Amino acid sequence: MRDVAALAGVSLKTVSRVVNHAANVDPALAAQVRRAVAQLNYRPNLTASSLRRSDGRSLMIGLMLEDVANPFSASLYRAVEDVAVTRDVRILAGSLDENAARERELAAALLRRRVDGLIIVPTGADQGYLRQEQELGTPLVFADRPPRLLAADAVTADNHGGARAAVRHLIGHGHRRIAYLGDLTTIETAEERFAGYREELRDARIDVDPSLIRHDLHTVEAAEAAAGLLLALPEPPTALFGGQNLVTLGCVRALRSAGAQHSVALVGFDDIPLGDLLDPSVTVVAQDPAAIGKLAAEILFSRIDGDRSAPQHHIVPTRLIERSSGALPPVEHVG
Amino acid sequence: MRDVAALAGVSLKTVSRVVNHAANVDPALAAQVRRAVAQLNYRPNLTASSLRRSDGRSLMIGLMLEDVANPFSASLYRAVEDVAVTRDVRILAGSLDENAARERELAAALLRRRVDGLIIVPTGADQGYLRQEQELGTPLVFADRPPRLLAADAVTADNHGGARAAVRHLIGHGHRRIAYLGDLTTIETAEERFAGYREELRDARIDVDPSLIRHDLHTVEAAEAAAGLLLALPEPPTALFGGQNLVTLGCVRALRSAGAQHSVALVGFDDIPLGDLLDPSVTVVAQDPAAIGKLAAEILFSRIDGDRSAPQHHIVPTRLIERSSGALPPVEHVG
DNA sequence: CTGAAAGCGCTTACAG
DNA sequence: CTGAAAGCGCTTACAG
Numbered sequence: 001m002r003d004v005a006a007l008a009g010v011s012l013k014t015v016s017r018v019v020n021h022a023a024n025v026d027p028a029l030a031a032q033v034r035r036a037v038a039q040l041n042y043r044p045n046l047t048a049s050s051l052r053r054s055d056g057r058s059l060m061i062g063l064m065l066e067d068v069a070n071p072f073s074a075s076l077y078r079a080v081e082d083v084a085v086t087r088d089v090r091i092l093a094g095s096l097d098e099n100a101a102r103e104r105e106l107a108a109a110l111l112r113r114r115v116d117g118l119i120i121v122p123t124g125a126d127q128g129y130l131r132q133e134q135e136l137g138t139p140l141v142f143a144d145r146p147p148r149l150l151a152a153d154a155v156t157a158d159n160h161g162g163a164r165a166a167v168r169h170l171i172g173h174g175h176r177r178i179a180y181l182g183d184l185t186t187i188e189t190a191e192e193r194f195a196g197y198r199e200e201l202r203d204a205r206i207d208v209d210p211s212l213i214r215h216d217l218h219t220v221e222a223a224e225a226a227a228g229l230l231l232a233l234p235e236p237p238t239a240l241f242g243g244q245n246l247v248t249l250g251c252v253r254a255l256r257s258a259g260a261q262h263s264v265a266l267v268g269f270d271d272i273p274l275g276d277l278l279d280p281s282v283t284v285v286a287q288d289p290a291a292i293g294k295l296a297a298e299i300l301f302s303r304i305d306g307d308r309s310a311p312q313h314h315i316v317p318t319r320l321i322e323r324s325s326g327a328l329p330p331v332e333h334v335g
Numbered sequence: 336m337r338d339v340a341a342l343a344g345v346s347l348k349t350v351s352r353v354v355n356h357a358a359n360v361d362p363a364l365a366a367q368v369r370r371a372v373a374q375l376n377y378r379p380n381l382t383a384s385s386l387r388r389s390d391g392r393s394l395m396i397g398l399m400l401e402d403v404a405n406p407f408s409a410s411l412y413r414a415v416e417d418v419a420v421t422r423d424v425r426i427l428a429g430s431l432d433e434n435a436a437r438e439r440e441l442a443a444a445l446l447r448r449r450v451d452g453l454i455i456v457p458t459g460a461d462q463g464y465l466r467q468e469q470e471l472g473t474p475l476v477f478a479d480r481p482p483r484l485l486a487a488d489a490v491t492a493d494n495h496g497g498a499r500a501a502v503r504h505l506i507g508h509g510h511r512r513i514a515y516l517g518d519l520t521t522i523e524t525a526e527e528r529f530a531g532y533r534e535e536l537r538d539a540r541i542d543v544d545p546s547l548i549r550h551d552l553h554t555v556e557a558a559e560a561a562a563g564l565l566l567a568l569p570e571p572p573t574a575l576f577g578g579q580n581l582v583t584l585g586c587v588r589a590l591r592s593a594g595a596q597h598s599v600a601l602v603g604f605d606d607i608p609l610g611d612l613l614d615p616s617v618t619v620v621a622q623d624p625a626a627i628g629k630l631a632a633e634i635l636f637s638r639i640d641g642d643r644s645a646p647q648h649h650i651v652p653t654r655l656i657e658r659s660s661g662a663l664p665p666v667e668h669v670g
Numbered sequence: 671c672t673g674a675a676a677g678c679g680c681t682t683a684c685a686g
Numbered sequence: 687c688t689g690a691a692a693g694c695g696c697t698t699a700c701a702g
Contacts, residue, residue, distance in 0.1 A: 045695055
């Protein structure tokens with residue numbers, strides 16, 4: 001910038017004004033500056049300007065996801081990006097892999113780079129480590145999962161209601177022996193889905209059978225093995241509720257291996273790609289990661305713009321997508 | 336930092352040394368500084384330090400993808416991230432949506448934020464706009480698609496060889512009327528796949544029938560419609576080659592609508608999720624986005640570390656995954 | 671409408 | 687081992 005000023009024969013301040021499209025610059029001078037900019041191939045340094053600017057904005061926000069490669073995270077990411085680009089804000093993102101240590105490291109790394117705010121899909125059991133940063137004025141919005149031990153805005157799916165709808169659908173088709181296969185019990189959303197499962201059964205006056213419940217399934221393989229064991233039980237379930245997309249895929253595989261895909265019903269939480277092309281097509285309770293991401297980003301930017309109202313927890317509805325696998329009637333096991 | 340120095344009763348420089356874990360600091364002084372850091376909740380500002388530091392590194396790299404939400408982009412992203420985290424480098428990413436104007440805007444936005452390098456899946460027909468930046472020393476690595484009108488490192492899949500393998504597989508099962516359904520002809524990789532298709536037919540002394548060729552299919556819907564029309568031809572193809580994952584999905588849907596999924600063969604380029612669970616399971620030529628991303632990141636960092644050797648074009652092999660749809664024998668059309 | 675001085679938070683290049 | 691001065695590239699807060 002100094003070189004540009006020297007070449008154009010004006011002050012630093014005038015160059016700054018031209019580069020920032022400030023009004024009130026003599027057109028002749030501005031043209032001179034622009035010529036110098038082109039000649040020297042000058043590239044403005046946003047990092048330096050943000051250091052000195054009064055608002056101190058870096059025009060970057062941080063996004064902490066479970067795994068950028070998983071479809072849920074990826075579509076949440078894209079929704080956040082779509083909101084951010086309209087404000088010329090860019091995204092610094094990273095994956096946590098359900099690892100609380102990585103969560104803290106990534107948060108520190110993003111904060112050191114002075115992001116204007118953070119959208120977080122938390123993984124650890126305690127986000128209290130962010131309190132000081134929050135008090136210093138960095139806006140924090142939690143997405144998909146609420147924060148723990150910290151008061152902050154959150155946008156989550158209706159895990160509880162969605163799970164109830166899934167189980168209600170199966171009960172409506174006559175099922176009473178409905179297995180639950182769920183993710184890590186340390187994940188709050190998994191617990192909410194499990195609570196929904198239990199409550200819906202309770203309201204239908206169906207006893208919860210502990211032998212039909214499998215927790216801590218975090219991969220397709222683990223779910224496939226667990227579902228296989230359930231199907232081999234002396235009194236197997238007549239329907240499966242898959243608490244998460246990878247778990248649902250594991251169920252699909254196990255049902256096929258057992259030749260039971262047309263006799264044992266299945267409803268999954270979270271849509272799976274191509275779920276409509278499988279045979280039978282897979283009934284799911286779909287979440288809306290794009291809606292969650294969009295709302296989280298909008299809230300974050302309103303906070304960045306100065307909104308100081310009390311933090312709120314927003315719940316985004318889920319949607320039951322009725323396909324074939326959820327409508328299979330119960331088939332009694334012939335012992 | 337100034338406040339920390341004041342509270343600890345030392346100079347700025349000493350605080351800087353402690354924060355950066357420099358050797359040669361008196362343990363007593365260091366402890367004093369650490370106490371002040373904790374008490375004031377001091378947070379180091381990487382942006383300010385990078386401005387002054389001699390290497391000028393921002394510890395951020397830019398990543399320009401087609402769409403962070405598409406599985407290919409997302410898994411490439413994750414592979415880049417896995418390399419970057421080991422160096423404490425974070426990623427500033429964005430989506431281009433096959434839009435050349437967005438490509439230039441995003442590049443400018445990332446460069447203004449002084450990323451240490453750029454990994455680019457280019458979309459425009461000309462990356463010459465990056466030449467000056469490249470000459471100024473910013474390392475550039477192209478992934479999935481080579482740069483145009485610019486010399487730079489590139490890592491791409493073996494589009495040509497992969498397409499030949501797909502077509503060869505179909506020819507090996509007796510097919511001679513093989514339709515080509517491909518993406519936008521402006522996409523270089525689509526053109527390479529088309530060239531592979533033609534050459535494999537030529538080597539098998541099969542005439543290319545222009546009525547079996549459909550270009551510029553960029554969505555599932557467009558591909559489904561195009562495949563539907565091909566199947567309704569007076570002399571329909573006995574096999575389809577889907578030049579891209581969304582196109583392959585469109586083919587799957589069209590074949591089902593026509594009830595032809597067991598009579599018309601299909602091989603797709605790029606794997607599709609759940610392709611092994613469909614009926615028939617879908618034969619594909621799989622790319623390896625993770626390998627492409629990893630290699631691109633490794634090359635970028637070696638450039639950042641000072642490697643000044645001539646740019647290279649690396650080709651990552653594809654892999655034919657033989658499932659059922661590619662092994663269906665040709666069924667003659669009964670006009 | 672334009673510019674000279676000061677300073678954002680840090681590190682460099684010295685001198686002690 | 688420690689610190690005072692200068693400066694990275696920019697904007698602020700003035701004065702003219």
